[in-house]
Structures are given as C-alpha cells and as structure tokens.
Amino acid sequence: MRETHGHEADRTAVRRVPADSYLRRSRAGGCLALLLVITITTGAAPGSQPLGPQAAAPQEPITPVPPSPPADALKLGLGERLFADPRLSGDGSRACTTCHDIRTNGADGHRRDKALDGSELALNTSTVFNAALSFRLNWEGNFRTFEAEAEAMLDNRRILGTSVEEILEKLRSDPETAHQFEEAYGHLPDRTSLLDAIATYEQSLLTPGSRFDRWLGGDAAALSAEELNGYQLFKSLGCISCHQGVNVGGNLFERHGIFHPLASPKPEILRVPSLRNVATTPPYFHDGSAPTLQEAVRQMGYAQLDKTLSDQQVDSIIAFLNTLTGTYRGSPVVAAPP
Numbered sequence: 001m002r003e004t005h006g007h008e009a010d011r012t013a014v015r016r017v018p019a020d021s022y023l024r025r026s027r028a029g030g031c032l033a034l035l036l037v038i039t040i041t042t043g044a045a046p047g048s049q050p051l052g053p054q055a056a057a058p059q060e061p062i063t064p065v066p067p068s069p070p071a072d073a074l075k076l077g078l079g080e081r082l083f084a085d086p087r088l089s090g091d092g093s094r095a096c097t098t099c100h101d102i103r104t105n106g107a108d109g110h111r112r113d114k115a116l117d118g119s120e121l122a123l124n125t126s127t128v129f130n131a132a133l134s135f136r137l138n139w140e141g142n143f144r145t146f147e148a149e150a151e152a153m154l155d156n157r158r159i160l161g162t163s164v165e166e167i168l169e170k171l172r173s174d175p176e177t178a179h180q181f182e183e184a185y186g187h188l189p190d191r192t193s194l195l196d197a198i199a200t201y202e203q204s205l206l207t208p209g210s211r212f213d214r215w216l217g218g219d220a221a222a223l224s225a226e227e228l229n230g231y232q233l234f235k236s237l238g239c240i241s242c243h244q245g246v247n248v249g250g251n252l253f254e255r256h257g258i259f260h261p262l263a264s265p266k267p268e269i270l271r272v273p274s275l276r277n278v279a280t281t282p283p284y285f286h287d288g289s290a291p292t293l294q295e296a297v298r299q300m301g302y303a304q305l306d307k308t309l310s311d312q313q314v315d316s317i318i319a320f321l322n323t324l325t326g327t328y329r330g331s332p333v334v335a336a337p338p
C-alpha cells in the first residue's frame with residue numbers, strides 16, 4: 001500500500017499544519033520585534049530594515065479553512081458511496097455514516113457510540129469534518145493517514161468487525177460496484193483502491209465559509225463586537241496557545257487536566273481537538289463528559305489555565321466559538337440530534 005500510495009500520503013502530509021508552527025513563528029516574530037526596538041532605541045544601524053507597514057500588519061494565529069481540494073470525480077463519488085455502504089461492516093448492520101453523519105456535524109450527538117456487541121465505546125466519536133487539516137488523527141493522534149485509520153476502523157471488532165479482504169470479496173462479486181472501480185481505477189477493487197477512494201472522500205470533507213473565516217478574509221462586518229471581544233479573550237487568556245492554526249487545534253499534543261483534573265484521567269496525552277464547528281459537536285471531551293459548550297469552556301479555563309472564568313467571559317468566548325461553524329456543500333454544518 002505504501003509504494004503505490006505514497007503520492008496520496010504525501011499530499012496529506014504536506015497539507016497538514018506542522019506542530020507548533022505558530023508558536024515558532026510567533027517566537028521568531030517576537031525576536032524580530034525586540035531586535036527592531038533595540039535598533040530604533042540605539043539609533044538606526046546602517047543597513048537595518050525600516051519597520052514597514054507589512055511588518056506592522058496583524059498576523060492572526062488562525063487561518064481560514066480552504067475549499068475542498070480538487071479530486072477525481074469518479075474516485076470521490078465511489079468514496080462517498082463506500083462511506084455509507086453497510087458492506088463495510090462484518091454483519092451488514094452499520095457503515096461509516098452510522099457514527100459520522102455528514103448531513104449534520106460529521107459525527108453524532110451521542111456521548112459515546114455503541115460497539116457492535118452493544119457496549120459503550122471508550123471514546124466520544126470525533127467529527128470527520130476538517131480531519132484532513134489536523135496533523136494526526138484520533139483523540140490520541142495515533143494515525144497519520146486516512147488509509148491507516150480506515151483500515152483500523154474496519155478491522156476493529158467493536159467498530160466495524162470486518163477486514164479489507166472480506167469487503168473486497170463482497171465488492172468484487174457485485175457487478176455494479178466492480179464496474180465503478182474499473183471506471184475510477186482501471187481495475188477490480190483491491191486494497192489500495194478501496195482505501196484510496198475512502199481517503200479521497202475524507203480529504204474533501206472540509207467546511208470553509210465560517211463567519212470567522214470571512215472576518216479573517218477582510219470582511220470586518222462578519223463579526224459583532226461581542227464575538228470579537230470573545231476572540232480577544234481567547235487569545236489573551238491563552239486558549240490560543242493550544243487551539244490555533246487552520247483547525248483551531250489539531251496540530252499539537254497536550255496533557256489535559258494540567259492544573260486541575262478534567263474528564264477521565266486516561267489517556268493522559270491527547271491531540272488538542274479542533275474547535276472548527278465546535279458549537280455543533282456536543283457532548284465534549286474525549287469521554288463525552290461535558291454536555292454543553294458552557295461546561296466545556298468553563299472546565300478548560302480551570303483545568304488548562306488555572307483560571308475561574310466569569311459567566312460573562314464564558315459567554316463571550318462562546319459567542320466567538322459560534323462563529324467557527326462552517327459550511328459543507330454550501331449549507332451550514334448543524335448539530336446532530338442528541
């Protein structure tokens with residue numbers, strides 16, 4: 001899979017935001033600013049750069065979600081159908097869409113979804129929206145590519161309870177599906193094309209067009225004073241030190257419960273979750289223990305920053321977080337029924 005697939009994997013890797021890129025950039029920026037101050041106070045040294053308007057322009061630590069990357073329409077369509085195809089589960093009872101509902105928030109509204117045997121899974125279901133923009137996948141960041149992630153979901157006895165071989169057998173024996181693979185890939189379904197079709201679809205699940213991104217793009221009227229105030233608070237309190245970059249998260253590993261316990265203690269180290277579309281993805285945290293955004297924001301301030309936020313601060317931050325809801329195929333992302 002690696003050789004024939006290196007191209008796809010590379011494409012993914014390149015687009016992902018490198019960890020702590022913002023922090024590094026801001027540190028470099030700080031050094032530059034300090035240098036300039038020294039230069040100015042000691043009288044301009046010969047050959048020093050003047051502080052032009054470019055350097056003074058505000059550089060936001062969050063960047064807009066891009067539109068979906070160009071993709072082969074046949075592979076994309078095939079991936080979309082496979083994502084909803086119950087033949088991808090051992091007993092035919094579920095598909096990726098059972099837990100990742102693309103018509104709502106790319107996940108569902110449950111605290112934790114059920115395993116095939118009816119018991120509860122250990123972790124809350126993550127949204128697949130914008131997952132392509134995170135540097136690793138899953139709460140623990142244990143996968144780097146959609147192909148590896150999909151294979152693990154399929155093989156997992158509690159999640160889909162099947163195997164790639166078993167699925168390929170079912171797909172090859174269906175003339176219509178076999179034909180669709182031949183059209184898209186030039187041959188019958190095999191491991192690489194199956195995983196590539198799913199990954200191609202997942203790469204497309206981006207949600208651009210949020211009000212915050214419109215503001216980043218220069219539309220000053222896209223945010224109200226209250227929402228902007230919330231964004232300033234998000235930065236000044238230090239939320240931004242972990243939730244930053246294109247996904248407002250998804251580019252760092254961090255401990256949770258740094259100052260005070262938060263949610264279940266295990267796993268201790270998590271990929272900082274993305275806050276894109278966060279208003280639509282209750283409940284929150286890896287164990288789904290925070291039912292509302294109010295609760296999650298309040299707990300974050302206390303556990304990660306040792307700050308007891310006032311009701312007003314919580315409301316302002318939530319006003320900002322609400323502006324991070326984007327659109328998928330032109331419609332706003334919405335919360336799933338609980």
Ligand code: HEC
Pocket residue numbers: 083088094095096097098099100113114115121123124125126127128130131134136137138139140146149150153154158159160198202
């Ligand atoms: C029974 C519910 C369930 C089904 C069915 C399911 N998933 Fe998931 N999915 C989860 C859970 C739970 C997580 C979080 C797992 C973790 O963090 O270890 C997750 C995480 C993911 C992520 C990571 C998102 C991110 O931001 O890191 C991707 C990608 C994903 N699933 C793709 C798929 C695909 C593709 C399928 C179908 C082949 C699938 N899932 C089927 C429950 C499910």
Ligand code: HEC
Pocket residue numbers: 234237238239240241242243254255256258262263270271272273274275278281283284285286287293296297300301304305317
């Ligand atoms: C030191 C890093 C760090 C800081 C600072 C931080 N967070 Fe978090 N945030 C995390 C981690 C890690 C998680 C995942 C916790 C879990 O699931 O148990 C998280 C989870 C969240 C969630 C839930 C996301 C979801 O999908 O479940 C929200 C909302 C959130 N943070 C908002 C904030 C706000 C608002 C602030 C500032 C008041 C903040 N965070 C400060 C690291 C941080």
